[in-house]
Amino acid sequence: MNLMKHLSENIEEYLETIYRLSDSRKPVTTTDISREMKIAPASVTQMLKKLDSNGYVKYSPYRGAVLTDRGYRIARRITRKHRLLERFLHDVLGIKRERIHRQACEMEHSLSDDAERALCHLLNMPGECPDEKPIPACEFKFQTCEECIEMKDADIEEIGCRDENLKSLTEMDENQSGRVSFIRGDYRVVRRLMDMGITIGAPLTMIKRAPLSGPIEVEIRGSRVALGRDIADNVFIETEG
Structure with a gap:
């Protein structure tokens, strides 16, 4: 099971970038996104319009883009996978910190939800990545990590996901x-x-x-x-x- 398998890697990267740059879900400017992703402003504007039409962001010219609830949820999921992978690459594989971000970017899009959950268990439910940025909560219907561990053999299709952000x-x-x-x-x-x-x-x-x-x-x-x-x-x- 992969809750984001229908999305392109490009869309996920944009949503993740907006999430990372935003503060309390305030608008992120085209210039900031362009600088962060190293993409021409005109291309960023075109993509933001597409994301707006698909319901992932609310885009306003000269103000920027803010994630919708739908976009916010997807961005949190991919950010969670990215930061869990950074922990794994750094703590378990011993890869140098300056190299783990790029490696995690390449791996996050293909990491299944089953693998994400197993990775979280392996790492003992970490709260932050090596750069001390918080790891978002998982989407599964648990109230505590202890519940998740007790049901480690349960299929996540049966567990289901929360309805709320x-x-x-x-x-x-x-x-x-x-x-x-x-x-x-x-x-x-x-x-x-x-x-x-x-x-x-x-x-x-x-x-x-x-x-x-x-x-x-x-x-x-x-x-x-x-x-x-x-x-x-x-x-x-x-x-x-």
Whole structure:
């Protein structure tokens, strides 16, 4: 099974690039995309119009492109595969960091969802790539990684995928609310969060998102809790808007 097998590698690269360049899903300019992908601006504009007509982005001349929910989901999936592959190439195969990005780019498009899941298990559910960029959550219908491991022999066709797009706590906007939907990590991570009152299904509101590596402050069950980015990246929310 491969949830993106119908898409061309070129489309996936564009969506992944927009995802990587965007901040809270704000528009990404044609110039930025052109510079990042090393493609002529006119060609980028032509592709953005195509992506807009196919429902992957909303494109406005002079403003740029923003991912739709459909495009955002695809971009997160391919970004997840890319960053998992970077971890594998660096941690398991010992390939030098300056070479792993290009190699992962070549491999991400052909990595099946079965292989992605097995790779995640092999790497012990990593939260970030070697460059310390967060790895998006998987799309499978699990509430914790422990559930996924317990059902490691289950066919992912039967497991199915979530209907909603999830955001990690570090991706949420201030004053945005939602419910905890997925927690990444082993039982120790889950236990640590439970001790803070952060459990699956609990309503949560983002209070303050400090810049860079600062803490995340949320309100949950009537109390305010401060979380380090290392753990906030592993709490995923089904947002309300």
